[in-house]
Amino acid sequence: xxxxxxxKVKLENAPFVSMGFFAAAFVMQLxxxxxESALYGSxxxxxxxxxxxxxAAGLVIIGCGFFTAMTCLTYFKQNNPCTMEFYSVLxxxxxxxxxxxxxxxxxxxxxxxEIMSLAIYILVGYDRKRVTSTEALLKYLLLGAFAGSFFVMxxxxxxxxxxxxxxxxxxxxxxxxxxxxxxxxxxxxxIFVAFLFKVAAFPFHAWVIDVYDGAxxxxxxxxxxxxxxxxxxxxANFLALNGAMQKEWIDFLFYIALFTMFGGNLIAxxxxxxxxxxxxxxIVHSGYxxxxxxxxxxxxxxGSVIAYYLxxxxxxxxxxxxxxxxxxxxxxxxxxxxxxxxxxxxxxxxAAAIAVFLLSMAGIPxxxxxxGKFYIITSAIxxxxxxxxxxxxxxxxxxxxxxxxxxxIMYFQEPEDTFEIExxxxxxxxxxxxxxxVFALGLYPIVI
Amino acid sequence: MFAEWLFAAxxxxxxxxxxxxxxxxxxxxxxxxLVVTMISLAGLYALLSAKLIFAIQLIVYAGAIMSxxxxxxxxxxxxxxxxPEEKGRFLYLFGGVVVLAPVFFFLKKIIxxxxxxxxxxxxxxxGGIKEVGLVLFKDWLLPFEIVSILLLVALxxxxxxxxxxxxxx
Numbered sequence: 060x061x062x063x064x065x066x067k068v069k070l071e072n073a074p075f076v077s078m079g080f081f082a083a084a085f086v087m088q089l090x091x092x093x094x095e096s097a098l099y100g101s102x103x104x105x106x107x108x109x110x111x112x113x114x115a116a117g118l119v120i121i122g123c124g125f126f127t128a129m130t131c132l133t134y135f136k137q138n139n140p141c142t143m144e145f146y147s148v149l150x151x152x153x154x155x156x157x158x159x160x161x162x163x164x165x166x167x168x169x170x171x172x173e174i175m176s177l178a179i180y181i182l183v184g185y186d187r188k189r190v191t192s193t194e195a196l197l198k199y200l201l202l203g204a205f206a207g208s209f210f211v212m213x214x215x216x217x218x219x220x221x222x223x224x225x226x227x228x229x230x231x232x233x234x235x236x237x238x239x240x241x242x243x244x245x246x247x248x249x250i251f252v253a254f255l256f257k258v259a260a261f262p263f264h265a266w267v268i269d270v271y272d273g274a275x276x277x278x279x280x281x282x283x284x285x286x287x288x289x290x291x292x293x294x295a296n297f298l299a300l301n302g303a304m305q306k307e308w309i310d311f312l313f314y315i316a317l318f319t320m321f322g323g324n325l326i327a328x329x330x331x332x333x334x335x336x337x338x339x340x341x342i343v344h345s346g347y348x349x350x351x352x353x354x355x356x357x358x359x360x361x362g363s364v365i366a367y368y369l370x371x372x373x374x375x376x377x378x379x380x381x382x383x384x385x386x387x388x389x390x391x392x393x394x395x396x397x398x399x400x401x402x403x404x405x406x407x408x409x410a411a412a413i414a415v416f417l418l419s420m421a422g423i424p425x426x427x428x429x430x431g432k433f434y435i436i437t438s439a440i441x442x443x444x445x446x447x448x449x450x451x452x453x454x455x456x457x458x459x460x461x462x463x464x465x466x467x468i469m470y471f472q473e474p475e476d477t478f479e480i481e482x483x484x485x486x487x488x489x490x491x492x493x494x495x496x497v498f499a500l501g502l503y504p505i506v507i
Numbered sequence: 508m509f510a511e512w513l514f515a516a517x518x519x520x521x522x523x524x525x526x527x528x529x530x531x532x533x534x535x536x537x538x539x540x541l542v543v544t545m546i547s548l549a550g551l552y553a554l555l556s557a558k559l560i561f562a563i564q565l566i567v568y569a570g571a572i573m574s575x576x577x578x579x580x581x582x583x584x585x586x587x588x589x590x591p592e593e594k595g596r597f598l599y600l601f602g603g604v605v606v607l608a609p610v611f612f613f614l615k616k617i618i619x620x621x622x623x624x625x626x627x628x629x630x631x632x633x634g635g636i637k638e639v640g641l642v643l644f645k646d647w648l649l650p651f652e653i654v655s656i657l658l659l660v661a662l663x664x665x666x667x668x669x670x671x672x673x674x675x676x
Contacts (some may be wrong), residue, residue: 182666241620
């Protein structure tokens with residue numbers, strides 16, 4: 060499962076090789092048993108635990124890696140060429156994310172988090188010739204290091220409070236004492252700060268727009284989906300370690316979720332660049348996932364709502380970034396709303412695909428996004444968080460504004476551009492596979 | 508009593524070194540403040556009777572890594588007039604202090620809640636090479652192993668971001 064391949068093959072073959080590895084990892088992840096088990100329990104001292112939730116999250120992450128490698132193949136034909144190392148760094152990032160989902164121990168989590176972040180920093184700053192890319196790298200690196208230091212401080216306080224960094228032992232400490240001791244509150248707070256930074260929740264969302272804008276389009280897609288999936292998985296695992304712990308933090312997370320949704324919407328409405336709009340809408344989706352975190356029940360924690368929403372969101376976002384990376388043209392010249400005027404007349408299929416992804420993100424049935432939101436709202440209601448459910452619906456209506464705006468521009472305006480693109484089959488193929496996935500995921504719960 | 512005074516002195520020195528690291532303008536002065544921080548940290552480890560970590564801190568950090576950093580600064584030959592003008596940096600510093608002040612009070616409150624305990628001298632075996640090795644390779648094998656992946660990523664990243672690009676193909 061933890062593949063970090065470093066193949067000595069030609070540059071043209073590298074994406075195929077990495078796609079092959081991702082596919083193999085996907086199959087392995089799918090066939091691995093989904094019962095609760097500690098991986099190599101005696102050697103690793105139960106620091107890795109896999110269950111059906113981590114399996115689903117792992118599938119999402121590996122899937123993201125696969126489609127990103129596929130998109131890169133086309134993207135790098137019309138943009139600055141990349142080197143071999145790009146794909147190996149992609150693997151390192153994926154490996155770090157998988158370890159993050161599995162880890163049940165704070166130090167292991169921190170190291171996996173840093174593996175993931177370092178790899179992502181490298182991917183963001185890969186194109187050294189572009190100023191925006193370098194700017195994004197610097198901003199992300201400094202703020203990310205700051206968040207990482209918060210995580211370490213939080214772990215130290217938790218260790219001081221509970222006497223262990225293992226989730227299982229912290230949980231047994233909480234059930235005999237209480238989660239309200241100052242050391243535990245402070246420690247958990249700092250750890251939450253680090254997680255909230257990584258998922259770009261409300262007070263820590265400022266970096267996300269510039270960073271998404273500066274990174275290469277496939278990398279942005281990868282960051283927006285896989286990174287969020289990994290961080291939310293470990294966030295949920297940490298929060299669900301004991302019921303008392305979650306109760307302490309419900310109010311805090313309630314307000315964070317609220318501000319994240321509405322802050323993200325306000326930012327998204329004001330954007331004229333598609334990548335920046337998607338970055339802001341990513342903030343909103345983090346808000347929905349935080350609702351799910353508020354509503355998880357720790358007695359029978361399975362994380363199915365979170366995993367499903369992550370899958371639904373990843374498919375939509377990856378799809379639109381895949382489409383953007385082949386429609387973007389040389390050097391990402393087409394990136395603002397106006398550049399996509401009348402796309403439907405020139406390239407009807409691509410426009411239809413983008414429309415499907417946008418509708419899925421807005422939450423229109425029968426797409427995956429609708430089912431994901433539906434589950435989140437119902438779980439919030441069953442956890443007696445009626446207010447949060449109502450705010451979630453309002454925010455999702457607000458978000459229609461900027462999703463539908465792009466659809467209107469694509470369909471109801473006259474084309475000014477001929478949308479010439481490099482002939483390469485992979486990113487379009489990837490886009491259409493993902494369109495299929497949107498519907499398949501949306502219909503999956505109904506069929507079963 | 509003496510140990511407590513030493514602890515306070517080392518902690519204050521470490522924090523002062525950290526402040527110096529960010530506020531000095533010339534990189535050489537910053538590097539020297541970092542040395543102060545590193546050595547006071549080594550002192551703190553010695554107070555905890557962690558012999559091995561004390562030695563490693565002195566040899567690896569204060570010795571090897573710091574001399575490398577100073578070497579590089581020497582190679583670059585930075586002069587005061589080469590440095591960019593930083594207008595209003597004290598204003599930014601002040602802003603940062605204001606933003607982080609709540610965090611400071613929060614931490615202070617947490618620290619005050621820790622019950623006072625009497626420090627006791629640990630047994631002879633603590634912190635030696637054998638004990639650290641046993642703990643590291645038995646209980647903490649997994650973090651130890653994945654740190655190697657982390658270092659590999661950092662290495663690849665440094666080569667990718669700073670190395671020469673072959674612009675062929």
